[in-house]
Amino acid sequence: MLEKGMKAPEFVLKDKDGNEVSLSDFAGKKVVLYFYPKDSTPGCTKQACGFAGMYDEFIEMDVAVIGVSKDSSASHQRFAEKYNLPFILLSDPELIVIKAYDVWKEKKLYGKTGMGVVRTTYVIDENGIIEEVMPKVKTDTNAADVLNYLRKQQQT
Numbered sequence: 001m002l003e004k005g006m007k008a009p010e011f012v013l014k015d016k017d018g019n020e021v022s023l024s025d026f027a028g029k030k031v032v033l034y035f036y037p038k039d040s041t042p043g044c045t046k047q048a049c050g051f052a053g054m055y056d057e058f059i060e061m062d063v064a065v066i067g068v069s070k071d072s073s074a075s076h077q078r079f080a081e082k083y084n085l086p087f088i089l090l091s092d093p094e095l096i097v098i099k100a101y102d103v104w105k106e107k108k109l110y111g112k113t114g115m116g117v118v119r120t121t122y123v124i125d126e127n128g129i130i131e132e133v134m135p136k137v138k139t140d141t142n143a144a145d146v147l148n149y150l151r152k153q154q155q156t
Helices: 042-053 055-060 073-083 096-100 142-155
Strands: 012-015 020-022 030-035 063-069 088-091 104-109 112-117 120-124 130-135
Touching (some): 030 142, 042 055, 042 142, 120 142
Antiparallel strands (some): 120 130
16 A cells, blocks of 8 residues: 555546546646546445535645546446536556556455455645545545545644
């Protein structure tokens, strides 16, 4: 797992519209980078809708929200349209960024073991340094937990 204080791995991935997005595009701005297993599944939908519901607050704080999964850009497009998701969704079918951020792990599901994305959220500061790592986040509170963290940081 990447740790606080480490330089966040640079990336270039395609968004839901097929446009290339890189971490360096957000230099000078905080980034909430969250990794999730699969579009349109119950937990991932709950998590994404949480970020969507609080999106205005992230914008007011000048924070970019980016979701990453191995789903295709077309899948992201359908997911974003169906649930009115206003933030960036990036497609990483080759697992390059997912592995760079160390969220591709062995998981157990219904007694079977396999590899998959472990739901993790990173807060990256304006200089591209990992400011906070939130492993094994809860889908229904992830967005609120991130906002609470950001508010506390603003007060210090």
